[in-house]
Amino acid sequence: MAEVKQPDGVQIDLISGERMDGLASMEKIRMILDGVRDGNIVILEEGLSPEEESRLIEVTMTEISPDEFNGIEIETYPSSESGSSGLFDRLMGNDSNKKLTVIGPANRIETLHKDETLIQTLVSRT
């Protein structure tokens, strides 16, 4: 039987803010972790809320398993406006937390450099 050749590359899922808007928090986290556990790089156009980021860390921790899944690497820009965004702004939906977010398997994505305006990462195939 002919061997099925696996594609030699890295799958990148670019997920729009519109697609994420329709999902509940746990659905977003599940979608991200399912993609990452398949070895994909997930890029979110508008990122997650701080509460969702907190739950993503928590759920990731429960799924880490030796020799199988080491966790995630996640990168966003530091939010320079977060300190000035008050409770009122957030209640009124003036959310300044929307930020491009890159998430990948910890063993395949490595951050080379990060500052307020630039994130450089290295993605390996295996």
Next chain:
Amino acid sequence: MGLLKNLRSSISRAASTLFSEEESKRIGIYGPPNAGKTTLANRIVRDWTEHGDAVGPESHIPHETRRARRKENVEIERDGKTVSIDVVDTPGVTTKVDYTEFLEHDMEEDDAVRRSREATEGVAEAMHWLREDVDGVIYVLDASTDPFTQVNTMLIGIIESQDLPVLILANKIDLDESSVQRIRNAFPQHETIPLSALEGDNMDEVYDKIAEYFG
């Protein structure tokens, strides 16, 4: 008339109890692994409690603290006033745990696997405490390392989103390669206080700020 008088005095007593004997605020000590959180927690507790038992063991191996530990009613005196806090030392937060990294610290594989399992549970526990159970945060950073990491960015964002008071401490200033300014640049929206929890440097200012932020 007597009834009204009694009612008024009961309300007055209840109000005075409510406002004069404030409960200790639970202050979570957060930060990445190996920032010196437990060293700081131990120093605070040793400085301000009679018997000064350690909150937990200190170690250079990451994830030494794998359970949140609370020391209740630590009373810090500043300017004639007493501020009472519960010190909650939490496991270092990360998004990944690789047991093979523990093997580099001369650990047997079984121990490394067990430590990584406990570490993941500890991080999940720390995140839960942050969302549900703390009234303020002391965020500890190792001033000799780069503060522009995702864990720091996310955690500060999570703390800000909950409107918790946060005091950023630049620890390990006793190390030559430390840079407090680098931390100030990374989080300009917050005040950063330098210290060495290990050597006890600048602890007076740290206690002044704890009283100011959490008193």
